[in-house]
Amino acid sequence: MTDATVTQNTYDAEFGDYYALLKPRVMTLVVFTAAVGLIVAPVPMPFILAFSSILFIALGAGASGALNMWWDADIDEIMKRTQSRPVPSGRVSANSAMIMGLWLSVLSVAMLGLASNWFAAFCLAFTIFFYAVVYSMWLKRSTPQNIVIGGAAGAFPPMVGWAAATGGVAIESVLMFAVIFMWTPPHFWALALFMNEDYSDAGVPMMTVTHGKPHTRRQMWYYTLLLAPIALVISFTSIGGPIYFVAAVVLSAMFIKHAWGVLGRAEDTAIADSYAAERKMFRFSLLHLFGLFTALLVEAAMRALELSPTYWPVWI
Amino acid sequence: MSIKKDHDLHKKRGKSNLMLGLVLGGFVALVFGITIAKMTAGHNMEAADHVLRPALSYAK
Known part of the structure; x- marks a missing residue:
């Protein structure tokens, strides 16, 4: 018997599973709208700083996606649309999703602050808070207005992009x-x-x-x-x-x-x-x-x- | 007895490790790029270092 046989029955999470925690398809829309917000702003940004800012806004959105998948694992398991997500399908533990979500939130906010400015970083932190706490934990299961108010989280990215370029609203x-x-x-x-x-x-x-x-x-x-x-x-x-x-x-x-x-x-x-x-x-x-x-x-x-x-x- | 690295698990982990390595390497490159961009723009990259730094003017 080799050591490997011990772990044979448990699934070993792969890189792609963790990537899927970031909700890549939602992230594409975030990247696009944040990029537009940043590009149309009247203050030009050096390419590398603009690129990093968009990347870290996307990472922050991904982090809130991971937190959402941790919190909603129980309902994702029931819904056909979400059954194949990494947590309900058992590829990644809910706890791992939470840890990854929290650390990526901290990292993305800190890095956006360093790459652009701290007002933009604050906006990103607020967006993550709004999506993970206000929408996922509070509104989603309590009111039919859930997606109306929760929609604000999805609407913030162009404002964050604009804030990264201009430092304001x-x-x-x-x-x-x-x-x-x-x-x-x-x-x-x-x-x-x-x-x-x-x-x-x-x-x-x-x-x-x-x-x-x-x-x-x-x-x-x-x-x-x-x-x-x-x-x-x-x-x-x-x-x-x-x-x-x-x-x-x-x-x-x-x-x-x-x-x-x-x-x-x-x-x-x-x-x-x-x-x-x-x-x-x-x-x-x-x-x-x-x-x-x-x-x-x-x-x-x-x-x-x-x-x-x-x-x-x-x-x- | 030597441990053979030919189990399927190792191949899969190797791929994941490579991807993670690339991501971390990319992150390092990005931080370097941000630093260069900020310094080129004339930002002050020095900060308090727990000792008196004559280069940083604390007096007004």
Whole structure:
């Protein structure tokens, strides 16, 4: 008998399992929005500092993801969508996830402070706290408004990126925050509509579970309508411009069209085509957010190349 | 008796260790890069060192 036979029956966690604890897919959205917040800010940053700042913001988001997986291991085990995550599938222990989450939180905040400034580091720390404590531990299991308020955590990254570059908060960064904040409910509820059984099995009080699907559809419609003016107003700030304006008009109109389609659907129609419209809206919502922020990047590039039209009104 | 390193477990761990090594090496390179960038920009990289440092002016 060799030493190895002793450990043969227990799974040995691999590098990829720990990487999966950081929720890489959520992280891509964080990297992108934080990068846009940093790049469109009026203060230029040396490449290596900008790169490090975005990396450590992403790491902080990953850390809060690991903390979330530690705390939610019991419900992740029940929901089909999350069963294969490292903790519920038994590849990484919940305790390891917690330790990794805490240490990466400390590391990412400290390093962001050193790479950019301490205000940005404070914002990142607050974001991690908001996601891990306010959303995961408190709101998620206690109120159907969980993802509305918890959505703030996902909306902070562009503000943190902006803070890393400028050291402060401005109307532009608040508006970028507001866009993601208003976007999250229709985005997440579209998912909840076709994943409802998951949430009710796990006892998570999603709007679809507590107030029913027709009510959720109406709420999605309101948020989508409120999102449009916020997205449009950014056109007339220092980070906006005609290209962004056109993108915002088109994308908002399409998102409203999707929401309208989802709003009017009866439950049996939705079940009949296995939530085709809801799935489409969910997929489009990702494209919508990605499109708006890409348009902001294009405007930043235009300004850098001095191609921005001077006639474009900047109201705020 | 020598310990043979041919168990599957060792191969898997070796891969994980290599990845972790690359991540840590990357981190060191990044901190070095940040230091260079900050010093090039003229930031003061010295700080209190538990003894009196004449180079750092404590007086106003």
